[in-house]
Every structure is written in structure tokens, then in C-alpha cells.
Amino acid sequence: MIAALTKRLGDALLSVALLVTLVFFMVYATPGGPAYSILGVHASPNAVAALNRQMGLDHPVWQQYLTWWAHLAHGNLGYSYTEHAPVASLIGTYFHNTLLLDAVVAVAAIGLATLLGLAQGAYGRRLPARLIGAWQILGYSLPTFFVGTVLILVFAADLAWLPPGGIGGETATAHSATLWHHLILPAATLSLPLTAGLSRFFGQQVRDEYRQDYVRAAAARGLGPIRIAFGHVLRNAARPLTTLIGMMVPSLFVGGVLTESVFNYPGLGWLLWRSALEQDYPTLTAIVLLIGILTVLGNLAADLLNTLLDVRVRYD
Amino acid sequence: MNTRRIALAVCGLTVGHARKARARALVDDLSFEVAEGEMLAFVGESGSGKSLTAAAIFGLLPFGLRRLAGSVHLRDTELTALSERALRVRRGRDMGLVFQNPLTALNPSRSVQAQIAETYQVHKGGTRGAAWARARSLLAEVGLASAANGPETYPHQLSGGMRQRVMIAIALACDPILLIADEPTTALDVVVQAQILDLLTRLRQERGLAVLFITHDLALAAARADRVLVLYAGRAVEEGDAARFFRAPCHPYSRALRDAIPAIHGLGGRLTEIPGLPPGPGALPPGCRFAPRCPSAQDDCHQTEPTMRRTAPRCACLHPSLETP
Numbered sequence: 001m002i003a004a005l006t007k008r009l010g011d012a013l014l015s016v017a018l019l020v021t022l023v024f025f026m027v028y029a030t031p032g033g034p035a036y037s038i039l040g041v042h043a044s045p046n047a048v049a050a051l052n053r054q055m056g057l058d059h060p061v062w063q064q065y066l067t068w069w070a071h072l073a074h075g076n077l078g079y080s081y082t083e084h085a086p087v088a089s090l091i092g093t094y095f096h097n098t099l100l101l102d103a104v105v106a107v108a109a110i111g112l113a114t115l116l117g118l119a120q121g122a123y124g125r126r127l128p129a130r131l132i133g134a135w136q137i138l139g140y141s142l143p144t145f146f147v148g149t150v151l152i153l154v155f156a157a158d159l160a161w162l163p164p165g166g167i168g169g170e171t172a173t174a175h176s177a178t179l180w181h182h183l184i185l186p187a188a189t190l191s192l193p194l195t196a197g198l199s200r201f202f203g204q205q206v207r208d209e210y211r212q213d214y215v216r217a218a219a220a221r222g223l224g225p226i227r228i229a230f231g232h233v234l235r236n237a238a239r240p241l242t243t244l245i246g247m248m249v250p251s252l253f254v255g256g257v258l259t260e261s262v263f264n265y266p267g268l269g270w271l272l273w274r275s276a277l278e279q280d281y282p283t284l285t286a287i288v289l290l291i292g293i294l295t296v297l298g299n300l301a302a303d304l305l306n307t308l309l310d311v312r313v314r315y316d
Numbered sequence: 317m318n319t320r321r322i323a324l325a326v327c328g329l330t331v332g333h334a335r336k337a338r339a340r341a342l343v344d345d346l347s348f349e350v351a352e353g354e355m356l357a358f359v360g361e362s363g364s365g366k367s368l369t370a371a372a373i374f375g376l377l378p379f380g381l382r383r384l385a386g387s388v389h390l391r392d393t394e395l396t397a398l399s400e401r402a403l404r405v406r407r408g409r410d411m412g413l414v415f416q417n418p419l420t421a422l423n424p425s426r427s428v429q430a431q432i433a434e435t436y437q438v439h440k441g442g443t444r445g446a447a448w449a450r451a452r453s454l455l456a457e458v459g460l461a462s463a464a465n466g467p468e469t470y471p472h473q474l475s476g477g478m479r480q481r482v483m484i485a486i487a488l489a490c491d492p493i494l495l496i497a498d499e500p501t502t503a504l505d506v507v508v509q510a511q512i513l514d515l516l517t518r519l520r521q522e523r524g525l526a527v528l529f530i531t532h533d534l535a536l537a538a539a540r541a542d543r544v545l546v547l548y549a550g551r552a553v554e555e556g557d558a559a560r561f562f563r564a565p566c567h568p569y570s571r572a573l574r575d576a577i578p579a580i581h582g583l584g585g586r587l588t589e590i591p592g593l594p595p596g597p598g599a600l601p602p603g604c605r606f607a608p609r610c611p612s613a614q615d616d617c618h619q620t621e622p623t624m625r626r627t628a629p630r631c632a633c634l635h636p637s638l639e640t641p
Contacts, residue, residue: 124379213420220374221408221435221486231434235425310425 012300019292023285024068028061030281037279038081077289078282082275087286091271095290097167098260098267102252104183105191110245112191113198114238118229120199121206121237132203139196144255148189148262155185165264186263190255194248201244205237212236239309246302249295320351321391323493323526324373329386331365331372340600341384343368344550350494353520355527357537357558359573360547363594366530369547370496374413375403391493409439412487416499418479419471427468428482429455436489454485458515477508484515488523495520496528501536513540534573538562546570549595549605552624554631566638567631568610604634 035051036043052058056067071078077087116132123129156164167182209215210233218228256269264270268287275283331343343365350356358366371377373388375395388395390410395403407413415421423431432451437444455464458481463469471479480500487495497516501509517540520527531537537544537558544561546554546569554567565571575588592609595601601608607617617634624632 213415213417214423216376217413217415217421217483217486218423219376219407220413221489222404222406222438223408223434224404227438232423232426236423239425 008300008303012296015296016293019296020069020072020289021065023288023292024065027281027285028064033057034081034281037281077286080275080280080283082278082280083283087282090283091268091286091290094266094268094271097265098253098256098269100179101183101186101190101260101265101267102256104187105194105252106248108187109191109194109198109248112195113202114234116195116199117202117206117237118234120203121208121210121233122225122229124207124210129203132199136196136200136203139192140200142192144189144193144258145262147192148185148259151185151189152263165262167266182265186259186265189262190252190259193255194251198241198244198248202237202241205240206233209233209237235309239306242302242305242309243299245305246299247295249298250291253291253294320353322349322389323352323354323391324350324528325387325389326369326373327387327389329369329372329388330384331368331377331381332384334380334382339598340550342381342550343372346386346547346550346552348545348552348555350526350528352493352526353524354543355517355520355529355541357541357544358528358530358547359532359534359537359544361532361594363549364547365550366532366547367498370413370498370528370530373496374407374411375400376407405439408435408487408492409490410492411494411496412484412489412492414480414483414487414495414497414500417503418476418483419503421483422471422479424471427470428463428474428479428485429468432482432486432489435486439490450489451485454488455482457488458482458485459511460485475508476504477511480504480508480512481515484512484519488519488525491523492525494526494528496530498530499532500529502531502533509536516540534562535577546573549600551605552632553606554629554633555624556629556631560629564629564637566629566636567606567633568612568637569606570631571637572611604632 033052034055035048035057039047039051049058056064059067075088077091079085080087080090083090116136120129120132123132152164155162162185163178163182164185165182167179215228215233218232223231253269256267257273258269259265260267260270261273268290271283272287274280275287326349327347329343329346330341332341333339346365346369348356358369360366368377368381372383373390373395375398377383383396386396390406393406393410395406398406422428426434429448429451432454433444433447436442436450437447440447452464455461460474460478460481463474463478463482471482474482483500484495495516500516501512504512513536516527516529519525529537529541534544538561541558543556544554544558545552546567548569554561554565554570556566561570562574565574569590572588572590576590578587590609594609595605601618603616603618603620604610604613604622607613610617612635614635620634622632622634624630625636629636629638
């Protein structure tokens, strides 16, 4: 168990190391370079060379690469030229807001997808299952910016029940009273395609499980439909789902870019979008790194969850 | 034997498609009884309606099929008159079902102790501890000492024969009146097969359990059962005492089945096979269903559908072989 765990952790660390390397060389290969984005495209070559020297960009690649590692090891993610603040502290607030939104979305999406998938699988080919199937196609294919805009029009502009965007203040915690109102619309928008996709996959798993002999056997020994669904089918159908939930992490962030910009929600996605527009390299790379690390962690968590769910997987 | 109480009485059971009224019945006007402590073997080839009969008794017919007529009495209860909820209480409590494939009939992610205990607790209530104690004593009774005394055991840790023992333990959890074993040994090798059948024989003697043993293996049926009922295309064609039946089957189909069993001694040459196939779901021949394949069919067999004889030997044939053994 310990040995296997160490091996999985080692794999995860290797993935992160590869990610750090990849991000470094992607930025290195980008034409223009940071000096131009700071000084503007019309800056004189002398000024550019001076700034490059000041930032250590005239060193050989391998030296820059090692420096990048050394800074990362000290938790130094660089300095944002556009925000004039250290990236690490800049990201903190936005990360906090995004975590809050994504936690709400993940809980809602996984919970709803479980119920919908169980219902869809249990009903087989009958009408309720087909209605859920149609809803999934719709929910998965409607673009985020469209859903978000419609929700704003209906619930914020017409009905005026909920705020159209923002977060009601600088940070999430400072305005916790109105925070939930601000969370509802973006969370609904972001969770729609995720719920649709997850529940469709889960529904197929559940339907396959319902064809198994052990479900008939459970019915033949007098167990009711609720007990069969939650006590027997759920656990077996959920095993492949854990992998999918691990892969949900990147889609949360990618979906977050669109959702957060539609609702003007100050999260990582919104920051990513803005720093890309403003060519703020340090912020951009830091966010990409953060998302990558979270994805690796998500998959690690999914693997561990899987070993808990599957009695046949025993690491000895 | 006639003094024993009747555990299961099926009368005129007919199962067919729920929507297609003109399609033929898959189980057609089937009647039989099983007494307490008795083992009745259901013999027939694939598609003859053996397993559907079991499903109909349990009220668990596949989607699209329905019981069109007939009654099912379990001791004094008319099962077909019960609501789904009331029938659910009977399943697993008064009647148990053992499946053909023990590899797939257990939930892979729950321990066998938990699956037995759950069945017991759903029907009998009581504490979790009592249900687990019951599970362990049942496992000991079916001969799984390691699972009875040891730690939680999962299905993947057990062999096919051991899993079938677990299925039997689940079926016995609430002391049922009736046990239906649907080809319980088909997926097992010969040695394990004999062990499982010994277990079933012992249980029905010790507990007075009525056993409906579904099989396509006539030799097994003859060796193990008290009585045999032969099904062909959804209809009973012969019924009778196992010993008499095996010595002198009176229906041509039963005779053909018997002659298709390989003899254990010597090389008896080529086995006799039955020509043709049983009728498909749509097309039923007029007259006797077996007539197109029957070696001794005569003209009237193709016109008149035979009925079951009222006196022994009971068979449904216009020209039965009534030789005395």
C-alpha cells in the first residue's frame, strides 16, 4: 500500500516537473518576449537589451531554466508588470474566489449527475430516461456564453432577483452575506455542461449495471428499487466515474474562463483571460502552472478514491 | 409422498408478450405442483420456457413480457393477486432463487457476509449483529467454513462453486418454503456440480424445502429429482416419477432426450440426435408442437393438439409409448 502510494506520488511529481519544463519553454519560444510587452512594440533595441539584461534574460537558456526552478522552489512566481504586484499574492484572492465557485459547482454537478444518472439507468429505455437523455444533449451543447447571457437577461435584468455579475466587493469573504446571491448564476452556468456530461456517462454505467445478474438476484431476494439503486448499483457504477471526476478539474477551469468573464466574476479564469489580453507573462504562466498542478492532484485523488471503492484493488 | 403439504402449485400459467396479442405464448397453460421436501426437475432445451416460469413465479418477468393467465399458489398465498410491494416481501423470504452463473449473480463490491445479512435484515429486521451472526451460521451450513469464521470475504476471492454456495446461503437466509435453482450447476465443473447437488439434496431433506430444479441435463434430473417435468416450446409434454420416467419415457420427445445421453460404458457409436429445431417465437405448427421433428408422428399428429393424459404415465401425446417397464 505504502509502496504503491509512493509510486503514485512519484508519478504525480514527475508530471509536475514535466509541466514546469513545458511551461518554461513555451514562454521562452513565444515571439516578442516580456521586454516588448513591458516597453511596448515601438521600444528601441537598446532599451529592450537593457531590460533583458536587468531581468537576466541575456543568460543562456539552461541558466534561465535553473533560475526558474530556483525561484519556484522559493515560492516566487514573479512580478506582474501590469498589476505591479507579486504574482503569488495577486493570484491568492482570485484563486480563493475560483475555489469557492468551483466547490459549489463540483458538489452540485456530482450530486445532480448521480441522481440523474441513476434515474436514467434505472428507467432503461422508457420515457423518463429518454427525457433525461434529451436534456443532457441540450445542456452539453449549449455554449457557456449563451447560457450565461440568457440567465443574466432573465434573472438579473427582467426579474431582478439576482445580481448580474461581480462578487459584491473585493474579496469573497468580505461580503459573505450577498456572496451566495452572486454565486448562483455563474455556478448554474458552469455546472450545466458538467452535469450533463457527467450524468450521461454515469447513466450509461448505471444502465450496464442494471443488466447484470446481481441486480436481478437482488430483486429476487426481495430488495426494493431504492435499496438496489443506492446499496448495490451506485457503488459499482461509480467506479469508472472517479476517473472522470479527476479529469473534471481542467474543465472546471476552462469553463471558468468563459463563465467568469461573462459574469465579471473575479476568479482565476477571469484573471487568465485578462492577463492573456495584456500579455502579462508572469501571471499567465503562474495560472497555467497552478491549473496543471491541480489537474495532477485531481487525478491523484481520483486514483485514491478508486482504490477505496474497488474492493478488488489492493496495493500490497 | 402424497401426504406431504403442497408448497407450490402453479395452475394454467401462461406468459406472453404484453403488447403483441397475436404472438404465441412463451409459457403455455403450464400446471404443476411441488410438495415440501420434494425436488421437481424442469427439463427442456433452451427457449422452452423453464427460466421464464421461474421469473413468472417471482413476478420478475423481463420488460415486455406478462403473465397472461394462470395462478401461482405458494402454500396458501395466491402470489398473482399480490401487489408489487406485497410480493417483494415474499421474494427472498418465502422463496429463494439460485442463478445459473454464480460469477455474476453476486454484487462484486460487497462482502458475501454483508449480502446474506442484508437479505435477512430486510425481511426479518433485528440488529445488524444478529443478521451477521445469521450470515455466518448459514455460511457454515453450506460448507464455507473460512467465510463463516474468517474476515469479510468478497466474491472475487471465491471460486465458482463457493460462490454458488453463497447464493444458496442467501436463498436460505429466511428459511424459505421454496427454492428455485435455475441451472445451478451449468457453469461449474463436474466435481463441484456433484457437491452443489449433494448440498441441495441435504438441505431439502433437512429443512423440508421444496426445490424446483431447472436443468437441461436429463441425466442429472433423473439422478437427483423425485419427479421430472419435460417442457417443449412452452408446454409440458411429460410429467412423472423420475425413476419411471427414465426407465420408460412415454413421450417421443422424452425418449429422444434420453437416447441423446451418452452412455458411460463403452463406445456406443453415434449418439441419436433429434432432427430439426424447436419452433421459433412466431411459427407454431398446427397439431402437436413436436410433430415436425417426431420420428413416430402420424397423420393426426399434424392436425390435433394432444392434451395431457389424466392417468399415469402422464404425457401429452396422441400415440404415447405405454410399455410397462
